[in-house]
Amino acid sequence: MKKLMLSLAVNGQVYDVAAFPHRTLLEVLRDDIGLTGTKRGCDDGDCGACTVLLDGLPVTSCLVLAVDAVEKTITTIEGLATAGQLHPMQQAFIEHGALQCGFCTPGLIVTAKQLLEEKPDSSDEEIRAGLAGNLCRCTGYVQILAAVAACRDGQLAGQTEAP
Amino acid sequence: MYPFEYIEPSTLPEAVAALAEHGPDAVALAGGTDLLVMMRADTIRPKVVVNIKRIPGLSGIAATNGDVRVGALTLVRDIEKSPVLRARAPALSEAARWLGSVQIRHLATIGGNLCRAAPSAEMAPTLLALGARLHLVGVQGQRVVPVEDFFLGPGRTVLQPGEILVEISLDGLAPRSGSTYLRHSIRPLMDLALVNVAAYLALDAAGTITEARIALGAVAPTPIRARAAEAELCGHTADPALFERATEAAVAAARPISDVRSTAVYRSRMVRLLTQRALAQTLAAAQNGHVQ
Amino acid sequence: MKKYNVVGKPLPRVDAYSKVTGQAKFTVDINLPGMLHGKILRSPHPHARILSIDTSAAEKLPGVRAIITGTDTRDMRYAFVDTPRYPADQYPLAQDKVRYIGDEVAAVAAVDLETAQAAIDLIRVEYEVLPAVFDPYEAMAADAPSVHESSYSGTSIWEEWGAKKTDASRADERVNNVSGRTVITYGDTDAAFAAAAYVREDRFETGSTAHCAMEPHAAVAHYDPSGQMHLWLSSMGIYYKRYVMSKVLKLPTSSVHIHKTYVGGAFGGKMDVYPYEICAAILAQRTGRPVKIELTRPEVFTTTRIRFPTYIDIKTGVAADGRILAQHIRTVVNNGAYRGTGPVVIFLFHGWTAPVYRVENMRYEGVSVWTNNPVGGPQRGHGAPQIRFAIDSQLDMIAEDLGLDPAEMMLKNVRHIGDVLPNGDVLKSCGLTDCITQAAAATDWTKKRGRPGSDRRARGTGTKRRGVGISTTTMISGAPYYPFASAGVVQLHDDGRATLLTGVVEMGQGAETTLAMVAAEELGLQLSDIRVVSGDTEQTPVDMGSFLSGGALVTGDAVRLAAADARRQLLQVASERLDAQVDELDLSNGRVCVRDRPDRCMSIAEVVHYSIKESGNPIIGRGYRKILSASDRYPSLAKGTGRWTDAYGFNAQVAEVEVDLETGQVQLIRATTYHDCGQPLNPQIVDGQVFGSVSTGQGQALTEQLVFNQGRIVNASFQDYRVPTALETPISDGAAVESFEPAGPFGAKEVGEGTLAQTLGAIANAVYDAAGVRIRSLPITPDKVLAALAEQAAQRA
């Protein structure tokens, strides 16, 4: 077995990594590129903590071989805020207390952001179904659903600054 | 996951050759949502992984005349959203909606779902009910297999080493026909079906049932057709007693087991319930003639 | 309620920004230069003798740096419970025997995970498979295989902290696999049962559930040549883990440094010290390099504790008006292969009983039994879900039998402010009555529930039936355990802001935020003025940990006292400068002013400047609090005597469900929770705790169950262990009832841990109300409901 040279375009930047073909996109992001915001909760596609956008669509990065992400664009949680400005979905999660331990949060925010981009007027029911692949054990989802709905409805109070 | 050799062919013949060369040591990689899970659990440990996703022409949905062709590498998410399928085979789009999460559906392919041959495979009952035909390509060339002849057992299909499923075709859907897919699971989403049922009914102008297909999943080693139930229906006009007899026959056709997900008794009851509902809904759809 | 400036406001969490941007570092995110990766070899057998272990082939594999086996941990016996009566029964790596599937046998450190796994595959272990036992009743039979036969003599680690040397381990308990026994009696049960108008006996069963913290357990260890052990752990309390690690590794406590990481959920499952953590430390010592061990999700499911499966028999005698006169409760707990907290949970079953309903005549008997199953341990509510489900299910049945409304029957029995519990704990706050009445009022209980005794089968005719049920519960606010106290330090800066140092671990409960709010309130600052440094044994003071629900009351009070100390110093300095008496000064909005003299003010920054220039005092406040203010003893696990907490939280919940009579599926429509947590410090965080608890309760009531086959968990994945998804989110409403706990900071006490337990009983009772079937074993799965409906139909026919 030998390592492959992979060029991965993550959050608008190209990273050249040498990785074995069996390494998943999740592993390469976390261990080789050092973007640890994307989390591993199960490594089986069941929890959604590892969700990233691949060519703009949410996928569980634990079920994608890194080599399969070559020539695609990858967006992780670290790529959401631009020029110090939080993405509205991030802001909504803060305002609604939609996180506790925060381990599921990156995956949820990435999934919810794309959900509203694909269908800005998603119904509450569509939001629930669209987030079913992101498990959260802490919050019971109530404040998460409220945050996503507030983001959809453009009801955000402000911009949180970096502490 | 254990290391493996990775091959990324760009044509079908290359892929077939690579798979044939390594025989049982090689696997085709489509969406990977079954394959990587199995490899991580070490239930399979392939030496060679052949990624077939970069081969052009294996995905997409096309409709010509009465026929619909679905590339094996088509994402389940695209099947869910396809306007063509929603019009021509709505039960297939409906089935797609239930498979995993949106993240999984953006990776999973319809071909992978069939080739994995899980008894509960989401896409299988509808394809059985619609009489789908599978196009396989191997070193010997191409062959066409009716989907009902495809499955041999849990995880086992008629695919020969080196053979790749390239396309699924639905043809001969009658003008006055309808199809339905229903499934039952403990969690409404993100849960494998305890039982899934699909039905297809075609009617003539007088309302007599001319064609009937009922398929059951997760109640036998493979997804199955309930042929005795279909025989009850063909040539008759729908009425509650007829549907009841067909339902009984479907229940009799099921051979459910008790396992970590449910009990045989419970599965049996769900076959009854879902078949009843599926027949009623399919009849209504056929009467509205929503497959042209 | 009293008006506060900061406390009681739904302020955004202080850790939110780093968590929504992916910057927050969890233990799994720690990667150190030169770090090795560790893997554990685990037993494939539920019970076997280890005849030999051959690591020679594995050692030759390039990239393998160290391999350890039982011989390397021979002198490392340890456990959460380690007392003369219940001596520790576990080793980091198995000695002579393995006792469950997953038991740790060997550990490897290698340059990467692949090499570590390859090395594990090359280790040859010869086992002699022994007969195994999985059922606690079978395990108690005289001829059952013994899970533990050695007697584990020696000094227990808690003796140095005052655990009394009493009747050493009793031989009779050993023989029958009994790992713990609790017997608590008060009053005269015989006489009270004889006098009762109605007596009923029922059996309940609760399955085993998993914590499912989203972050898998992980440890990173690095041993530096100066003798310092650096650890990054998934923990709930760093001081407890430091103590046990230091004991096991034979290092001075202060030579073990646990570094701060965020913890991705715990729910009880990250309290105990686990073999993989000790192995990481030993491997780091052996190799001189950092070692990381991250458990896979299946490993988390099988080897990091599960909820104790429990059988509960309750006999209750009541007066005709529904007053409970006597109760005889017997519990049998499947402890699994090691004690974990088995002897604690059988004590706690009673602990969650006495504070809720006043029962003057009680006989409680609990036994925990070793089997060859995975090990039980604390899990959100630690015993409360099981016992509250049983007690309130039975109360619902008794109410129906007597033609009473269960909510009214509860009100007749609940405790009130001023009640003294059998162990001497005093309820200085108790909002139970308000919780029940407000939950009932908010849900239109009387109308929805209908007249007591009315025919429930008359509820609608469709295939979907709605019903409501009610249940109650309680939770402590801290109990005495190592390190027995919490402390806080508040340091003022010359810009007028402050840093709070607290040893608490932020695992999602919002401790960093609520504690900062406490400090801000006391100092007249805004939340944004407080920086928090938390969860690091070298940088932050001692903390009791977040596993006995003492975060708000005990640590909160320590922080309040620290801030008060800083405030005192601040005012002292200001009084010199402003030439006024301290008691004439007001501190608010970052300013000290002479009362009613807005012209005579100084900002905090100015006071600190002045203080440093005058005397050099930069103003550092410190505070501390003992967990249990008035006692120096452990409560007796065996007899239930002795005080163990300063305050109890309470709550009541009405659940509304819809039962699908055709599929047997139960859907939680709405959960209305009224709770008494004293003064809520941050209502948004309190809400979050309640919503999360309701969701977990919903899962554990309806869909979650670990399935065992001969000691193997066959559904160790999120695929088949079904935690609720966003789609099943019920309407979750309710509120905090007006309450003030004098022992807590600004009147606060525990919230969160307790709010799970009542969901199970409320749902079970609602299912009965909807469908007329009583499910006495959790979870309430569709096949159980359909089977019960079929039986009901057969009985009626």
Ligand SMILES: Cc1cc2nc3c(=O)[nH]c(=O)nc-3n(C[C@H](O)[C@H](O)[C@H](O)COP(=O)(O)OP(=O)(O)OC[C@H]3O[C@@H](n4cnc5c(N)ncnc54)[C@H](O)[C@@H]3O)c2cc1C
């Ligand atoms: C979290 C999660 C939830 C899921 N939920 C569901 C669900 O609800 N219902 C359900 O049915 N399934 C579910 N699955 C299983 C899986 O997603 C589906 O079966 C999926 O359709 C498989 O497709 P794939 O492209 O990912 O296949 P892969 O994993 O790539 O392949 C599966 C198997 O088929 C073979 N194969 C794939 N394509 C071809 C081809 N064209 N020719 C020959 N052989 C081929 C592969 O070699 C492999 O053996 C779930 C999986 C996950 C991880």
Ligand code: FES
């Ligand atoms: S880690 Fe990928 S879905 Fe859980």
Ligand code: FES
């Ligand atoms: S916030 Fe902890 S899992 Fe979601």
